[in-house]
Amino acid sequence: MNSHPSERVQKMEISATLAMAAKARELKNEGKDIIGLSLGEPDFTIPEFIKDSAKQAIDENYNSYSPVDGYADLKQAIALKFKRDNGLTYGLDQIVVSTGAKQSLYNVAMAIINPGDEVILPAPYWVSYRDIVKLAEGVPVEVKTTIDADFKMTPEQLRAAITDKTRMLWFSSPCNPSGSFYHQSELEALAEVLNDHPNIIVVSDEIYEHINFSNESHASIASIPSLYDRVVTVNGVSKAFAMTGWRIGYIGAPAWIAKACNKLQGQVTSGANAIAQRAVITALEAPVSKIDYMIEAFHQRRDLVLKLLGAIPGFKLNVPEGAFYVFPDISEYFGKTLRGKTINNASDFSLYLLEEASVATVTGEAFGDSNCVRISYAASEDSLKEAIRRISEALS
Ligand code: PMP
Ligand code: GLU
Numbered sequence: 001m002n003s004h005p006s007e008r009v010q011k012m013e014i015s016a017t018l019a020m021a022a023k024a025r026e027l028k029n030e031g032k033d034i035i036g037l038s039l040g041e042p043d044f045t046i047p048e049f050i051k052d053s054a055k056q057a058i059d060e061n062y063n064s065y066s067p068v069d070g071y072a073d074l075k076q077a078i079a080l081k082f083k084r085d086n087g088l089t090y091g092l093d094q095i096v097v098s099t100g101a102k103q104s105l106y107n108v109a110m111a112i113i114n115p116g117d118e119v120i121l122p123a124p125y126w127v128s129y130r131d132i133v134k135l136a137e138g139v140p141v142e143v144k145t146t147i148d149a150d151f152k153m154t155p156e157q158l159r160a161a162i163t164d165k166t167r168m169l170w171f172s173s174p175c176n177p178s179g180s181f182y183h184q185s186e187l188e189a190l191a192e193v194l195n196d197h198p199n200i201i202v203v204s205d206e207i208y209e210h211i212n213f214s215n216e217s218h219a220s221i222a223s224i225p226s227l228y229d230r231v232v233t234v235n236g237v238s239k240a241f242a243m244t245g246w247r248i249g250y251i252g253a254p255a256w257i258a259k260a261c262n263k264l265q266g267q268v269t270s271g272a273n274a275i276a277q278r279a280v281i282t283a284l285e286a287p288v289s290k291i292d293y294m295i296e297a298f299h300q301r302r303d304l305v306l307k308l309l310g311a312i313p314g315f316k317l318n319v320p321e322g323a324f325y326v327f328p329d330i331s332e333y334f335g336k337t338l339r340g341k342t343i344n345n346a347s348d349f350s351l352y353l354l355e356e357a358s359v360a361t362v363t364g365e366a367f368g369d370s371n372c373v374r375i376s377y378a379a380s381e382d383s384l385k386e387a388i389r390r391i392s393e394a395l396s
């Protein structure tokens with residue numbers, strides 16, 4: 001019997017974020033005192049009012065299949081959220097609800113990319129983008145950004161990366177893994193380049209929208225009128241409402257893209273979980289101020305982590321304006337031998353921290369930047385302090 005999986009799956013990378021989280025969990029189960037700073041997952045519990053609405057949905061017998069693209073009243077709540085928070089007008093035929101933003105992104109890639117189409121990914125990018133593009137038989141075109149430019153792509157870099165085959169520009173702001181936040185003026189500068197290339201679709205992953213510590217409010221690239229008709233705005237509830245396990249994400253998009261995603265999803269997973277959809281209506285209708293306490297905690301932790309990591313020699317840091325990650329350049333350690341272990345690259349460094357400091361991080365290689373590691377500060381201040389104390393000791 002041929003017991004090989006398809007070539008498609010063989011060529012895929014395992015999600016490095018999930019793999020590291022699984023490894024940390026396994027070590028913990030073996031009794032090791034691991035501090036997990038690998039997974040991008042808020043450490044808060046879900047606000048009570050959201051839990052209550054899920055309980056109510058169970059009692060009200062929401063047990064049937066929902067429409068493939070989501071309940072109409074949820075899509076209405078999403079349309080209002082887009083208007084309220086992003087100044088974007090989307091009709092219900094432009095919205096599709098999916099099983100997490102990850103599925104939303106996968107749908108969009110499968111619905112738009114043809115074999116050989118190029119997709120520009122400013123690097124560092126979130127780990128799954130590259131593999132989703134490849135699954136859709138597209139060609140990822142990585143544009144390397146630098147820590148000195150706060151890991152943001154410049155208009156010149158964008159222009160230089162565009163070819164006749166470019167079909168898509170795909171990025172997140174605030175960015176996972178760098179925490180970079182593109183300000184309105186920076187998006188407008190990118191839009192000027194895109195205005196010369198009307199066939200490029202923009203996928204704007206805004207799942208960290210609310211986790212923004214800058215003085216400017218969140219900017220959505222779809223709010224630039226010349227681009228509105230070709231931007232897919234992706235969002236979800238995993239990060240803002242600490243609802244990672246509930247698996248609800250959504251898009252606002254041109255109607256033809258929403259229709260294609262709906263068609264695809266109808267053959268793959270159908271509508272997302274009914275109870276979770278009902279709870280998300282409550283989450284999105286609530287004033288954003290209900291989650292201020294989480295944002296404030298992330299802000300304080302960011303400052304703490306920058307201060308403590310900044311005191312360790314060999315950590316080059318910038319100040320991320322959003323999300324809950326720092327992405328230090330640790331390339332000064334390459335070629336060094338510590339406790340008999342030689343560190344040649346970011347993966348070695350991350351593994352060294354796991355083995356010698358019992359702290360789980362994710363190698364930058366998974367995100368297209370081989371000089372950095374990603375440290376999630378979605379953990380308590382005590383855990384962060386202890387983790388960084390151990391890192392400092394293991395590297396001294
Ligand atoms: N985009 C980014 C940038 C993310 O960090 C994540 C985190 N998992 C996702 C999408 C997917 O989120 P979800 O949990 O909604 O699938
Ligand atoms: N987005 C999170 C992360 O980057 C969750 C893990 C995942 O879905 O890959 O860690």
